[in-house]
Amino acid sequence: MxxxxxxxxxxxxxxxxxxxxxxxxxxxxxxxxxxxxxTRELAELREATARLAGAAAAEPPAGLIQRAVASATRxxxxxxxxxxxxxxxxxxxxxxxxxxxRRPAPPRPALRARLALALxxxxxxxxxASGAIAFTTEHQLGAAALRDHQIAQxxxxxxxxxxxxxxxxxxxxxVVMSHRYRSLVLTTAGLPPLPAGxxxxxxxxxxxxxxxxxxxxxxxxxxxSPVIATGLATGDSIALTVAPAGGSxxxxxxPVLMLSLTA
Amino acid sequence: MGRSxxxxxxxxxxxxxxxxxxxxxxxxxEVAKGDQAAFEAVCARTAAxxxxxxxxxxxxxxxxxxxxxxxxxxxxxxxxRFRPGRGSAMAWVTTIAHRRAVDRVRAERxxxxxxxxxxxxxxxYDEVAEAVQARLDRERVRRCLGSLTxxxxxxxxxxxxxxxxxxxxxxxxGVAEGTVKTRMRDGLIxxxxxxxxxx
Numbered sequence: 001m002x003x004x005x006x007x008x009x010x011x012x013x014x015x016x017x018x019x020x021x022x023x024x025x026x027x028x029x030x031x032x033x034x035x036x037x038x039t040r041e042l043a044e045l046r047e048a049t050a051r052l053a054g055a056a057a058a059e060p061p062a063g064l065i066q067r068a069v070a071s072a073t074r075x076x077x078x079x080x081x082x083x084x085x086x087x088x089x090x091x092x093x094x095x096x097x098x099x100x101x102r103r104p105a106p107p108r109p110a111l112r113a114r115l116a117l118a119l120x121x122x123x124x125x126x127x128x129a130s131g132a133i134a135f136t137t138e139h140q141l142g143a144a145a146l147r148d149h150q151i152a153q154x155x156x157x158x159x160x161x162x163x164x165x166x167x168x169x170x171x172x173x174x175v176v177m178s179h180r181y182r183s184l185v186l187t188t189a190g191l192p193p194l195p196a197g198x199x200x201x202x203x204x205x206x207x208x209x210x211x212x213x214x215x216x217x218x219x220x221x222x223x224x225s226p227v228i229a230t231g232l233a234t235g236d237s238i239a240l241t242v243a244p245a246g247g248s249x250x251x252x253x254x255p256v257l258m259l260s261l262t263a
Numbered sequence: 264m265g266r267s268x269x270x271x272x273x274x275x276x277x278x279x280x281x282x283x284x285x286x287x288x289x290x291x292x293e294v295a296k297g298d299q300a301a302f303e304a305v306c307a308r309t310a311a312x313x314x315x316x317x318x319x320x321x322x323x324x325x326x327x328x329x330x331x332x333x334x335x336x337x338x339x340x341x342x343x344r345f346r347p348g349r350g351s352a353m354a355w356v357t358t359i360a361h362r363r364a365v366d367r368v369r370a371e372r373x374x375x376x377x378x379x380x381x382x383x384x385x386x387x388y389d390e391v392a393e394a395v396q397a398r399l400d401r402e403r404v405r406r407c408l409g410s411l412t413x414x415x416x417x418x419x420x421x422x423x424x425x426x427x428x429x430x431x432x433x434x435x436x437g438v439a440e441g442t443v444k445t446r447m448r449d450g451l452i453x454x455x456x457x458x459x460x461x462x
Contacts, residue, residue: 010441013448014429018365019422024430043350045448046358048455052423053357055404056315061328064314065306068335072302077295077340161340165329205373237370258374260366 012038016045022207076160150228154178154185167191167240167257171222175238177261182232184261188216189223191256194242201243202229203251205258206236210251215243236261287352288345295342302339309353310335313360320364320426321371330367334360361423368426407457415450418443 011028014020020028032038154160157178164174171191177184186202194200200216213229229238239255241248287308293301313334318327337359345355408416414436421432429447433440 010444010448011429013446013451014422014444016451017419017422017447018362019427019429019432019447021369021428021430024428043354044455045451046350046354048451048458049361049423050351050354050357051404051454051458052419053316053361054312054353056319056424057311058315058318060310060314060331061324064328064331064335065303065310068306068332068339069299069303071332071336072299072339075336075340077297078343161336163333166325255374258370260363260370262363262366 009035009038012041013045016042016049071162075162076158078159147228150181150183150230151185151226154181154183154228157181163259163261165257165259169256173238173240173257173259175259175261177232179232181230183228183230184232184238185226185228186216186238187224187226188219188240191216191219191222191224191240193219197245198242199245199247200224200256201241201247201251202227203239203241203255204229204232204236205239205251206233208233208236212247212249212251213238215245215247216240232261287356288347291338291342291345291352291355292347294339295345302342305338305356306335309338309356312353312357316357316360317364319424320361321368326367326371327364330363331360334363337363365426403458407454410457411450411453412446414438414442415446415453418446419450419454422447 008028008031011020011024015025015028015032032042155176157180159180160176160178162174162176164172166172167188169192171188173186173188173191175184175186188200191200202213202216204211204213211231214227216224216227218224237258237260239251239259240257241251241253241255243252287305290301290304290308294305310331314327314331317330317334318324321327321330334356338356341359345352408419411419417436418429418432421427421435422429425432427435429443430440432447433443436443438446
């Protein structure tokens with residue numbers, strides 16, 4: 001049952017296994033959008049790949065589930081068509097009563113608000129530790145205020161997602177990312193100190209090329225205050241390299257950390 | 264990346280407790296409404312599979328764990344996008360897991376290529392196949408994989424468990440790209456038919 005038209009339908013198998021990348025993938029996805037037969041076939045092939053996955057099942061590391069559940073409490077969810085939380089928000093103005101006359105039970109605190117609170121606490125602690133609050137001079141305030149505004153925007157974005165990664169030489173990076181604002185906020189903790197004349201440099205790397213996204217500020221108490229990177233593009237990863245103190249036009253060293261930002 | 268270090272894999276994974284797929288879709292529906300208990304249930308039912316497939320592709324156990332965290336969080340975050348009519352809940356979850364794993368391993372390979380531009384792909388089919396064979400605990404899947412032609416099996420194994428693109432697989436096997444594409448599709452269709460019969 002070989003199809004008459006070899007391209008691009010035959011890619012369904014490869015696509016079901018994520019074996020189609022770059023321009024090939026974009027082309028196939030365009031085809032997929034207007035080919036209901038392919039969509040059906042793909043769904044069936046994915047049942048087969050799910051079995052391949054199941055065949056590889058292995059004891060997960062201890063604590064994996066607990067950590068996932070703990071992170072979930074801090075991570076906002078994508079809205080479904082009409083979400084209960086949103087319905088509630090919409091009608092909050094007139095507080096409807098239930099048939100028994102009581103007010104409906106208040107929903108749990110919005111995850112987004114909790115995420116923002118938790119992160120704000122972390123970032124304030126970092127900012128206080130680095131003296132950023134105490135020593136901001138007036139002429140710096142304009143740029144700093146704008147930057148803080150952008151950071152707050154990302155951290156409270158409805159689609160904000162938090163990712164963490166460990167760096168090769170030790171230390172961790174925490175990223176809060178918003179696709180809506182095409183931006184991310186990065187903090188680090190415990191990165192090894194660098195020799196004089198060197199700094200950690202942030203990069204966005206992906207199909208749109210490698211773009212420098214600024215130098216990490218000097219750490220205080222092992223933590224760096226938040227930096228914002230804007231202009232995220234599809235398929236980007238964030239990377240940290242060790243660079244000369246002035247920064248470099250191209251990533252010259254092997255990144256000490258690389259984290260895929262694909263949602 | 265350590266390729267062949269002794270992994271703490273505890274023999275045939277017969278003792279891996281995998282709860283049945285039943286109700287997984289229903290639980291996902293609850294997760295979409297923000298139910299954390301349902302999310303825990305989903306994790307309990309999928310963690311072994313998610314970890315297994317991610318580790319097959321990513322290989323480095325530490326990174327595999329990181330990717331698993333991301334996968335489970337994505338399940339939490341995107342649960343509302345699961346459409347029961349379009350396939351099983353397990354297929355939805357494993358699709359997320361595999362894509363994340365592949366993204367990670369390709370980023371790593373880009374890194375490796377930056378480091379040593381010359382040696383592109385030193386990992387051959389045998390190495391991927393060997394690592395996978397040790398883990399295929401489901402007799403039926405193993406048997407069905409065995410029923411494929413050699414080229415179909417190699418193409419499917421390298422793509423799915425190795426995380427290689429069809430173009431890379433073509434290079435690794437020294438077979439035309441068009442041939443690899445069709446073998447991947449034919450191989451998966453055959454697998455599906457084999458696995459589907461008398462489930």
